[in-house]
Every structure is written in C-alpha cells, then in structure tokens.
C-alpha cells in the first residue's frame with residue numbers, strides 16, 4: 001500500500017476484483033477491511049452481551065483485529081514507487097497485510113518478486129467467487145447510508161460501480 005500516492009478507490013477495487021480477492025504472494029483470501037467495522041457495529045447493536053470481539057481496529061492491530069492483521073486487503077506496488085514503480089494496473093497487486101509488511105523489507109521484496117505467482121492448487125480448485133466480504137459491506141452500508149464516512153461512501157460507489 002503506497003503511503004505516498006493515494007490510489008483512487010475505483011482503481012483499488014478493480015485490482016481486487018481482477019485478482020479475485022486473493023493475495024498475489026501467498027494466495028490466501030483477503031478481507032475488505034471496512035466490512036469488519038460494520039460487523040462490529042452490527043454486533044454491538046444486536047444486544048449480544050459480553051466482551052466486544054476483536055473484529056475491527058483502525059490500525060489493524062493483532063490485539064484489536066487479528067483477522068485484518070493477517071488478511072486485511074491492501075494494494076501492493078510490485079515495483080516500489082520509490083524505485084520508479086508506476087500506479088498502473090500492471091504494477092499493482094492485491095496483497096494481504098502480512099505479505100505487504102514483509103514486502104516493505106527491500107531484500108524480501110526482491111525474493112518475493114521472483115516467487116510470483118506462487119501456485120497453490122486447492123484440491124477442489126481455486127476460489128472464483130470470493131469477494132473479500134465486500135458484498136456484505138455493500139449490504140450493511142446501504143442499511144445505514146447516513147452514518148457513512150466520506151471514505152466509506154467512496155468505497156460504496158467504487159464497489160457498486162464495479163458490480164454493474
């Protein structure tokens with residue numbers, strides 16, 4: 001995920017969909033992070049008692065959001081921006097948060113680039129219809145449009161434009 005050049009949400013969604021919401025490097029299914037915030041809120045409003053489960057934390061901490069710490073979906077630059085990598089689709093890849101963190105180590109990055117694409121053959125085939133729970137986000141976001149932040153509204157627009 002580039003911290004220097006903000007990518008339009010529509011571009012990020014296009015990359016996630018192209019990559020079938022699977023990490024380019026480890027092939028694990030990734031999770032669209034905003035949905036976890038909504039699931040946490042739904043649960044809070046449902047009257048289920050007990051400690052708040054660790055569904056969402058703004059910084060994807062292991063303590064507060066272990067699923068996102070591992071599998072939160074981010075956009076990776078295959079060739080780093082600092083090394084002249086571009087923001088075009090060919091240089092962008094879906095990554096899980098763990099691989100993205102590993103890739104920020106320059107030496108690891110060189111190793112990982114040579115590994116791609118890492119084939120993992122599921123016994124019954126690769127998932128074709130995983131969506132990172134993004135459809136669930138669309139459903140929950142449409143339920144409470146007045147509560148959306150600007151960022152969430154932009155995600156909703158990008159995701160629903162892609163679906164059509």
Ligand SMILES: [Zn+2]
Pocket residue numbers: 023024025026027028095096097098099100
């Ligand atoms: Zn990964």
